[in-house]
Amino acid sequence: MIDQIKLINSALEAQQKAICPYSNYAVGASLLSDNHEIIIGFNIESKAYPTTLCAERVAIFSALSQGYTNFLAMAVVTEDGASPCGSCRQIIAEYAGDIPIIISNTNKDYKETTTFKLLPNPFI
Ligand code: THU
Numbered sequence: 001m002i003d004q005i006k007l008i009n010s011a012l013e014a015q016q017k018a019i020c021p022y023s024n025y026a027v028g029a030s031l032l033s034d035n036h037e038i039i040i041g042f043n044i045e046s047k048a049y050p051t052t053l054c055a056e057r058v059a060i061f062s063a064l065s066q067g068y069t070n071f072l073a074m075a076v077v078t079e080d081g082a083s084p085c086g087s088c089r090q091i092i093a094e095y096a097g098d099i100p101i102i103i104s105n106t107n108k109d110y111k112e113t114t115t116f117k118l119l120p121n122p123f124i
Contacts, residue, residue: 002032002072004110006038007030007074008030008075010038010040011028011030011040011077012028012106014028014040014042014055014059014077015027015077018044019044019045020045022045022049027054027055027056027076028041028078029041029054029058029074029076031059031071031073031074032071033068034071036072040062041055041056041057042058043055054084054087056084056088056092072100073102074099075102075103077106078106081103081111084103092118092119093115093116093122093124097115098116099114101113101114101118
């Protein structure tokens with residue numbers, strides 16, 4: 001059983017730490033590992049704009065670098081409840097598989113979807 005609100009709260013905390021001086025668009029992500037630990041990520045922007053990394057990929061790369069390899073769910077928080085970008089969908093599909101994705105705004109209005117609904121016929 002996934003506690004969506006707990007995962008959203010972690011993503012909200014992560015969103016507060018976003019480093020986004022160029023867009024001012026803060027994104028927080030939280031990833032639930034199979035042993036029920038939560039790994040967070042936030043967007044980290046670069047002066048060389050395309051070098052920026054999205055919150056979802058920071059969460060996944062951070063988790064992988066810490067030895068987590070299996071994931072149960074991800075939450076993503078933005079001010080307007082936006083969906084993950086295409087590059088993040090690819091990385092989520094590759095490294096987390098078809099998991100529930102909880103997409104929330106900062107008021108915790110959320111919808112739940114899945115990796116493969118966001119990225120049908122993935123290249124994995
Ligand atoms: N961003 C994310 O963190 N995740 C997404 O899925 C889409 C976009 C970030 C990148 C950039 O720092 C800011 O949002 C504006 O595009």
